Amino acid sequence: MRAIGKRSISFGLVSVPVKIYTATEDHDIALHQVHDKDGGRIHYERRCDVCGKVIPFEHIDRAYDSGDRTVLLDEDDLESLPEASRDDVEVVEFVPSDQLDPITFERSYYLEPEKGGVKAYVLLRRTLERTDRTAIVRFALRNKTHLGALRVHEDGVMVLQSLLWGDEVRDADFSVLAKPPRVTPKEQELADSLVKSLESDFRPADYKDEYQEELQKLIDAKLKKGDDIDTAATFGEEPEEDEGEGAEVVDLMEALRRSVDKKRSSRSGGRVAAKRRIETPPSSGNSRRTAN
Numbered sequence: 001m002r003a004i005g006k007r008s009i010s011f012g013l014v015s016v017p018v019k020i021y022t023a024t025e026d027h028d029i030a031l032h033q034v035h036d037k038d039g040g041r042i043h044y045e046r047r048c049d050v051c052g053k054v055i056p057f058e059h060i061d062r063a064y065d066s067g068d069r070t071v072l073l074d075e076d077d078l079e080s081l082p083e084a085s086r087d088d089v090e091v092v093e094f095v096p097s098d099q100l101d102p103i104t105f106e107r108s109y110y111l112e113p114e115k116g117g118v119k120a121y122v123l124l125r126r127t128l129e130r131t132d133r134t135a136i137v138r139f140a141l142r143n144k145t146h147l148g149a150l151r152v153h154e155d156g157v158m159v160l161q162s163l164l165w166g167d168e169v170r171d172a173d174f175s176v177l178a179k180p181p182r183v184t185p186k187e188q189e190l191a192d193s194l195v196k197s198l199e200s201d202f203r204p205a206d207y208k209d210e211y212q213e214e215l216q217k218l219i220d221a222k223l224k225k226g227d228d229i230d231t232a233a234t235f236g237e238e239p240e241e242d243e244g245e246g247a248e249v250v251d252l253m254e255a256l257r258r259s260v261d262k263k264r265s266s267r268s269g270g271r272v273a274a275k276r277r278i279e280t281p282p283s284s285g286n287s288r289r290t291a292n
Contacts, residue, residue, distance in 0.1 A: 001022075007087060015120070017117040022110075024107070029215050061074045086140045100163075107162045110157055110158075111158045128158075134150065137160070146163070
């Protein structure tokens with residue numbers, strides 16, 4: 001794995017230098033869009049509604065649409081906003097681990113201690129384990145301030161998980177559940193029996209993404225069958241010309257055809273000349289020049 005950044009976990013006067021690694025990855029097979037008629041790649045353009053031109057990134061600002069008015073924000077405006085330190089993962093408080101609702105979890109990152117911070121890293125990890133607490137932190141990553149949870153993962157590795165802010169989680173207020181229907185003892189007994197028959201320990205490796213596996217099999221089968229096109233062609237690029245014998249023959253035939261047409265055009269001065277050319281055999285010298 002490659003580290004995506006370096007930070008220092010700060011709690012009290014203790015500082016723990018760490019490297020940050022993305023803990024998860026997407027295994028979905030990447031598919032792009034093409035024109036169904038010719039297989040050409042489809043592109044999306046950043047086109048301005050006012051001037052109609054395609055705009056490069058360096059000339060693009062941000063804006064907020066408030067309805068009938070729009071507020072423009074440039075880089076200077078955004079840089080003036082307060083944000084968490086880009087260097088610190090600041091511990092705000094330690095909370096009971098069971099108080100964190102998994103619905104608030106976003107991205108997960110592994111934290112590896114730097115050489116000078118291994119002891120402080122182990123101390124913080126052991127403290128979290130002994131107290132059954134999770135550290136709530138603030139940190140900045142990819143130009144955005146995050147709320148996060150710092151907890152202990154398997155094998156003694158600490159994990160930093162970005163959290164949704166409180167107002168980003170919607171309330172689930174469903175009136176249909178306000179007065180739940182009566183469940184009979186027999187129904188509950190059968191439901192409990194069903195759960196017991198399916199009890200097991202969760203092992204993620206036991207589960208496979210069957211859709212992605214079948215999609216890969218489909219792609220491999222099409223490649224093997226020859227049901228594909230040259231990748232360069234999807235971008236509208238001309239395929240490289242074959243420099244072999246076949247291409248040379250085609251070029252030669254075209255050159256000969258154009259030479260004959262040009263020769264005929266220059267020698268046809270009218271009907272009389274054309275008739276005379278037909279009735280009078282060409283000289284041997286002319287034959288040799290035409291062949292050449």
